[in-house]
Amino acid sequence: MTKSLRSVQVSVNVPKTLLSRIEKSRKGLSRSDYIRQVLEESESYKAEKKLNGVVYTPQNLAEYVSHKVLSYFFLNQKNIKRLGSQSKKLRVIDPACGDGELLLAISNASFPVDGFLKSEQLELYGLDIDKKSLLQTQKRLTEYHTFTPIHTNALCPFKSEHDIGWLNLKKRHCGFDSFDIVIANPPWGADVSDYYNLLSDGNFSLLNRQFDSSDLFIESALKNLEDGGFIAFIIPDSLFSQERESLRGYLLSKTKIHFIGRFGEKIFKDVNRACAVVICEKGKANDQHKIDCFRLSVEHRNLILAGSTDFHSAELELSHKVEQSRFENNKNYLFNIDIDAELEATYNKILGQLDTLENHLNSSRGVELSKKGNVIQCVNCKKWSPSPSKETFKCSHCKSSMTTLECQKDIIIHKQVIKNSRPLIVGEHISRYSLRSDLWIDISKDGIKYKNCDLYESNKLVVRKTGIGISASIDYLQRMTNQVVYIFKLKEKKTKSFPLEFFLALINSRLAFFLIAMSNGEIEWKSHPYITQKQILDFPVPDIEKIPTAMFEEILSISSEIKESLKQGELISETLDARCEKLIAALYGLNKKDYKSIFIAIEKSQELLSVKALKNIKIEDIFNTKAV
Structure with missing residues (x-):
């Protein structure tokens, strides 16, 4: 057998x-x-x-989102007057309706319109590629409401490119051109390879290198929405990451955003992926328009999951308003919703520097291999590659197809010295001002991307890619690193430059944690948190030519002490840590009031190891310490 x-x-x-x-x-x-x-x-x-990226919406979240979008929709008196006439319809569609939880929540909601007859005026439409789910939704909705199930893919209806498909869909099932509300928890990270060519023909402006399938559902929704209509979408938390600039820019240019909520993980049962909610009105926002912003704290989320409170109560306690124009003016259109009025002045002081780390440091990454070190050899070209996640795969070198059962396998990362090996640093070896290494990597496997040996020579600043906050140290021993470690080296300059140890002090500072954490909102544990090289290289720094001589001498003194501690394998002292922070505060023109804002952000962050390390000194320690 x-x-x-x-x-x-x-x-x-x-x-x-x-x-x-x-x-x-x-x-x-x-x-x-x-x-x-x-x-x-x-x-x-x-x-x-x-x-297909399908995860069904929990009832409490569906009820919350439906209530929110209806409350914004009916803030416009025109909508109340229009629907007060019983001849007018409210047309709501979910383009990925699944089991119908969001549409059911809409149908059960109360409407602040005198004389509005839900049974006659509320028209619900649901699309899905899953026929079973559509039948289930139909059973849940048709007893009291007009519901039209449509079995097709909203991104390319009836296997046509988007615009033609929707034109046919609306002729066949709707009899009108646009909807009042589009509400959805669209597929996240769906595999669109089977219909990618149709998407390419569909004029999706968000179909770029960094897109998620949920982005395309948002773009589709706005194309099919009435001017002044609303979208309410539950989407991945990656909305806030630096590389999702295209999606944020699209929303800012096409809509008046009314609500941005960040809910974290565990909202969806058995799904370790953080979620967000955006509610937008089709149309342009004016300069004074303000967005309701709300981050669900870990404590409130746990209470919601335990049934002790609800989303509405948490929002009342935690929300604040931000002008949409601020997000429009942010670099990369960042949705830095954690920056409220209390923190904004300090945040802007740091951003006010005209130079960036990119002008001082070169960046790269190490061996393209995980710390497990599993590799596989192609049966045809005999070259080695990292082990694939699927049984059937294509060789990354010769592109021939095969199964893992046919191939020779090996492990090339070990906890002891082996033949043809070099010491290796992986992410977990790096913490704040600390570096260890207990692994060795076999460098003899042809095909593995070890990178040029010159990359690992000379002193290098190493930063852990994954985790909350920043963990950085310096390697003086020419060790190799893997792909989850960023390498930074000094650029060659003809004029004076900062020592590498100063940049380490800056990256490890509380000021840096504040700016980066408040920019991307990574202040709590999640399954896949990470910092990008671009975030570090974009970090603002003072103009070195304008730094007073006495301050530059303090930079050199501090850098020398940091180097001595690291070379001896010791953590820097609390006194030196305070001196570093005081120097950095002076360079950026920050005072005690600013550091109160910084420590507020630290206190808001979940108490993980990288955050605990920032609490070993107090504001008084920083400003009372003396330069040597």
């Missing part, structure tokens, strides 16, 4: 009620064959949902 056909016998106890249902449904199949068939269908269905 081949490996693929080999089976294992499993014994399981079945309740009598379930056994009775099995007996009625198995239609001539043996019990074991029927149960196996059901399991195979179930697993196949789950795999398909995962591939």
Whole structure:
């Protein structure tokens, strides 16, 4: 018997009620064959949902989002007057309706319109590629409301490019051109390869290198929305990351944003991915327009999950307003919603520097391999590559297809010295002003991207890519690094330059934590937090030519002491840490009041190791310490 056909016998106890249902449904199949068939269908269905980025919306979140979008919609008196006439319809669509939770929440909501007849005036439309889910939604909604289920893909309806497909869809199912509200929890990270060519023909401006499938649903929604209509979308938390500039810029240019909520992880059961909510009105915002911004804290999220409070109550306590123009003027259109009026002055002082780290440091990354060190050899070209995640794969070198079962495998990262090896630094080896290394990597495998040896020579500042906050140190021993470690080296300059140790002090400072954490909002644990090289290189720094001589001498003195501590394998002292922070505060023109803002941000952050390390000194320690 081949490996693929080999089976294992499993014994399981079945309740009598379930056994009775099995007996009625198995239609001539043996019990074991029927149960196996059901399991195979179930697993196949789950795999398909995962591939398509499908996660159904929890009831409490659906009710909250539907209430929010309706409350904004009815702030406009024109909408109240229009729907007060019973001949007018409110047309709501969910382009990825799944089990219909969001549409059900809309249908159950109260409407602040005298004489509004839900049963006659509320028209609900739902699209989905899953016929089973559509049937379930239809059962939930059609008893009291007008609901039109449409079995197709909203991004390319009826296997046509977007605009043509939607034109046909609206002619066939709707009889009108645009909707009043589009509400959705669209697929996140869906595999669109099967219909990518149709998307390319669909004039999606967000179909770029950094897009998520949910972005395209937003663009589609705005194309099919009435002017002054609203979208309410539950989307990935990556909305706030630096590289999602295109999506933020698109929303800012096309809509008046009314609400941005950041909800973190665990809102969706068994899904370790943080979520956000955006509610926008189609149309241009004026300079005075303000957005309701709301980050759900860890404490409030736990209370919601325990059923002790709800999203509305948490919002009342935690929300604040930000002018949309601020986001429009931010570099990369950052949605830095954690910066409220109390923190904004300090944030802007730091951003006010005219120079950046990019003018002082070169950046790169190490070996393209995870710390597990699993590699595989191509059966054709005999070159090695990192082990693939799927059983069937293409060789990254010769592009031939094969399965992992055919290939020779090896592990090239070890906890002891081996032949042809060099010491290796991985992310977990780096913490604030500390660096260890207990791994060695075999450098003899042809095909592995070890990078040029020159990269690892000379002193280098190393920063851990993953984790909350910043963890950085300096390697003086020419060790190799892997892909989750950023390497920074001094650029060659003809004029005077800062020592590498000063840049380490800057990157490890509380000031740097404040700016980066408040820019991208990474202040709590999540499954895949990371900092980018661009965030570090974009960090603003003072003009070195304008620094007074006495201050530059203090920079050299501090840098020398940091170097001595690191070379001896010691953490820097609290006194030296305070001196570093005081010097950096002076360089940026920050005072005690500014540092109160910085420490507020630190206190808001979840108490992880990288954050705890910033609490070892107080504001008084910083401003009372003396330069040596």
